[in-house]
Amino acid sequence: MMKAQDIMTKDVVSIRGSATVAEAVKLMKEKGLRALVVSRRHDEDAYGIVTETDIVYKVAAFGHDPKQMRVYEIMTKPCIVVNPDLGVEYVARLFANTGIRRAPVIKGDLLGIISVSDILTKSDFVEKPKAKQFESELEKAVQEARAICAEKGPTSKECAAAWDAVEELQAEASHQRAMKPVKSAFEEYCQENPEADEARVYDV
Secondary structure, three states: OEEEHHHOOOOEEOOOOEEHHHHHHHHHHOOOOOOOOOOOOOOOOOOOEEEEEHHHOOHHHOOOOOOOEEEEHHOEEOOEEOOOEEEEEHHHHHHHHHOOOEEEEEEOOOOOOOOHHHHHHOOOOOOOOOHHHHHHHHHHHHHHHHHHHHHHOOOOOOHHHHHHHHHHHHHHHHHOOOOOOOEEEEEEEEHHHHHHHHHHOOOO
């Protein structure tokens, strides 16, 4: 599974919040960028982000003077950030749910920036669709759960733990398909082994 750190852009360009919008525009043009990360003022401060959309919608659209306006007046702060270990499909889902197109990649320090373009051009979602991967993992987990329950008994803690793992995978696979399964693998197992319901009372 590819992670954010595998496809992020590592050469991040930042700017001070006190800089003028004109300075931000100049930096974007020079570097060919659509966004700049706004530096923290101190260790406890949050990162911000200013995008081309911020500048066009909040400055140009109202005829404001970019030489007078400051970055902190139009930036988003705190901005949504991405952990470098986050799977690419989860980054894509985060972008879809929030409507953003890019985010800084942070783990203590600023490590990079990831965008929808990075996901489109650098990730392996075309070659390795995650829905199929989850289906394969789910099928394997179901077989393992059935084997464990056959060996340890349908009311054992091991059996309950195995089916918990299956249900987590099934929920994720369902989310990937954007639909709820008609019947879970555990429900099918319980129909075959009614006593298995007792396994759910164990703490795992």
